[in-house]
Structure formats: structure tokens, C-alpha cells
């Protein structure tokens with residue numbers, strides 16, 4: 001049995017700026033963002049799907065949410081992204097004291113590419129729409145980083161599922177927002193492509209704070225620093241399964257095998273509650 005550690009609010013932490021000296025010039029990059037979330041209630045019209053949910057997103061870490069279908073995982077993401085209004089008594093607080101709005105990227109299994117725009121244009125569309133000068137050099141560099149050099153002029157329909165997800169990843173990096181919400185991004189991909197994209201995502205989002213929904217315990221265990229299972233009605237959040245080994249983890253590693261059984265047990269309990 002693994003030990004579960006209750007999260008401590010990020011706001012109590014002393015989060016300092018990452019900075020480094022390069023010759024005479026001091027280069028400063030923004031610190032990863034921590035986010036403390038308290039949802040007093042969350043629901044639709046007169047249906048409440050969860051009450052009193054507290055979740056901490058640790059700076060520069062990947063937090064994974066697992067749980068049965070319909071339990072409310074996507075609704076939590078929607079509330080963070082501002083698509084669902086926050087109820088009275090709810091709060092979302094960032095470690096830098098600034099509002100979260102406008103600092104979120106969203107990546108999901110429906111890669112969300114524009115079908116009529118080229119791969120390159122899909123990366124600069126946000127800049128175009130907001131009246132900014134598109135940074136084509138950066139877009140090309142990011143496409144190269146995700147292994148899509150030479151595919152800039154193709155339309156999304158000319159790409160495989162894995163390539164489309166790499167476009168989505170490049171676009172997430174193009175946005176350069178500190179919080180990335182990831183909703184089952186690899187569920188439609190074959191096992192090998194999924195494995196490679198998990199590795200690539202972990203490596204390229206290493207400076208971001210990530211909240212990822214997945215149905216796959218193994219995916220959570222490969223990629224997640226913090227893992228929670230949602231269950232019950234109204235929904236409860238399991239204690240934080242806090243894994244300290246580096247990501248991405250070897251799927252055959254001993255820590256994964258031990259934790260896999262614990263997560264399955266939590267999911268089985270959630271499923272039994274759902275059926276009873």
C-alpha cells in the first residue's frame with residue numbers, strides 16, 4: 001500500500017522566481033504557477049454534481065484526475081477555464097496573487113485544429129485574432145520541436161491522429177500560458193503513439209502547471225506527480241497520491257505496479273458506489 005499525502009495549499013509556500021545569470025545580463029523566467037481551488041458547489045441549472053471540493057495544483061507539476069464517466073472531471077476543467085460560473089463561496093487563487101483568467105491553455109482529445117487552416121496557421125491563429133503580429137519563427141521552431149518540421153503547409157485532414165495531437169501540443173506551447181488543462185488528450189491514439197506523446201508532453205510542459213484528466217491509471221502513473229480519484233454523489237476527491245520519482249516513469253517500474261493496484265481499488269470503489 002502506498003502512502004498518501006494530503007496536499008498543502010500552494011499559497012502557503014514560498015514560491016520564488018526562477019532566475020539565472022547569463023554574463024552581465026540577469027535573465028528571469030516566470031515562476032510556475034500554483035493554484036488553490038475551492039468549489040463550494042458545481043453543477044448545471046438545478047443539478048449539483050459536486051460540493052466542497054478542494055484541489056491544489058502544485059507549481060510546475062502535473063496533477064491527474066481519474067474517475068468514472070460522468071463523475072464531473074470535465075466540469076471541473078470547465079469551471080477553471082471560466083465556461084461554468086463559480087458558485088457563491090467558491091474561490092480560485094493563484095500563487096502570484098493575480099487572477100487566473102487569460103492564463104490558461106486547453107488541450108483535449110479533439111485536437112481543436114481549424115480544418116481549413118494549415119498547420120502553421122493553426123499555431124498563429126490566436127495572434128491573428130487578437131490583432132497581434134504572428135510570430136512565424138517561433139511557430140516553426142515549435143513545430144520542429146514536436147517533430148513536424150516540413151509539415152507546416154499541410155491541412156489537419158492530411159495528418160494522422162498523433163500528428164494532430166502534436167499540433168495541439170505545439171499550439172499549447174505557442175500560447176505560453178502557465179496553466180495547461182488537458183482533457184484525455186491521447187485516448188484516441190494507438191499504444192505506441194500514445195506512449196511517445198506522453199513522453200513528449202511531459203518534457204515540453206515541464207515548466208507549466210498541468211491539470212490532466214485521464215481514464216487510464218497507467219497514463220496517470222507515467223505522467224502525474226499528483227493523482228486524485230473522483231467518486232461518489234456528490235463527488236469526493238481522494239487524498240493526493242503524491243509520487244516523487246521523475247516523470248515520465250517506466251511503466252514496468254516497481255513504484256508504478258504498486259500504485260496501479262491502489263488506483264484500481266479506488267476506481268473500483270467509485271464504480272461500486274455508482275452502481276449501488
Ligand SMILES: Nc1ncnc2c1ncn2[C@@H]1O[C@H](COP(=O)(O)OP(=O)(O)OP(=O)(O)O)[C@@H](O)[C@H]1O
Nearest residue numbers: 044045047049067068069070071072073074075076
Ligand atoms: N451542459 C450540461 N448540462 C447539464 N448537465 C451536464 C452538462 N454537461 C455535463 N453535465 C452533467 O454533469 C455531470 C458531469 O459531467 P462531466 O462531463 O463533467 O463528467 P466527466 O467525469 O468528465 O465524464 P466523462 O469521463 O464521460 O467525460 C454528468 O452527469 C453530465 O451529464
